[in-house]
């Protein structure tokens with residue numbers, strides 16, 4: 001199979017390589033021509049056999065919108081577009097409808113594996129019509145870890161289901177990371193713990209909390225014990241917010257994920273107006289002492 005891959009950043013670059021190692025022909029396009037196989041999307045389309053399959057791996061939002069719109073103008077009826085980026089699932093219906101006007105098929109696919117995907121393979125969650133997912137199956141097979149298909153690939157449901165599943169996956173990721181991080185601080189806070197990295201290392205095998213994130217935590221501490229080279233400011237790319245919005249829309253209690261998202265917001269504050277107000281109010285009603293501003 002020969003397919004096109006648009007977006008050769010941290011994820012797409014490695015995915016091209018893994019697909020090639022899996023025996024597929026891939027023509028990659030990126031605005032950074034140093035890593036691109038072709039100079040333009042037109043050229044990419046020109047290299048592909050019909051029906052063309054183009055995997056889009058660019059940042060969610062405006063950039064994905066633009067690429068989908070361009071593909072809608074340039075591809076032909078029967079061609080297939082797969083959005084493998086972290087698009088919000090609600091965008092998928094719109095993209096699918098836009099492409100369907102030109103007879104172009106659409107599949108959304110949540111991709112998990114990060115920068116380790118080249119080596120370990122990717123977990124894949126696809127949404128769309130069964131026949132369209134089937135068309136893309138050779139790509140999914142090349143990208144996922146070797147072994148049973150059901151281990152790391154799922155056709156989750158209709159359009160949007162793949163990205164919905166990836167959104168929830170990322171929400172869980174927020175909660176897990178926050179939990180490990182709080183455990184790290186609790187261990188570090190107690191002087192009876194004399195081997196903090198060793199504690200996490202000992203949890204890596206056999207314990208209830210063993211996981212790949214725990215392995216990465218151990219790796220991070222090996223690289224920078226005490227995390228002295230890393231600031232405590234934590235970004236977010238949107239999926240945590242969307243997960244919390246979905247929790248509200250569906251009246252699903254999601255306190256752990258929500259708290260993990262809010263902890264990131266808190267990480268960005270130099271000082272907290274809210275906590276100043278709590279201190280001011282304790283003083284107002286109870287005459288409790290406040291500390292002078294730093």
Ligand SMILES: O=C(CO)[C@H](O)[C@H](O)COP(=O)(O)O
Pocket residue numbers: 086112113114170173235236237238239240
């Ligand atoms: O999809 C991912 C991992 O599964 C991406 O790394 C994502 O960017 C992580 O989300 P955030 O930036 O909000 O922490």
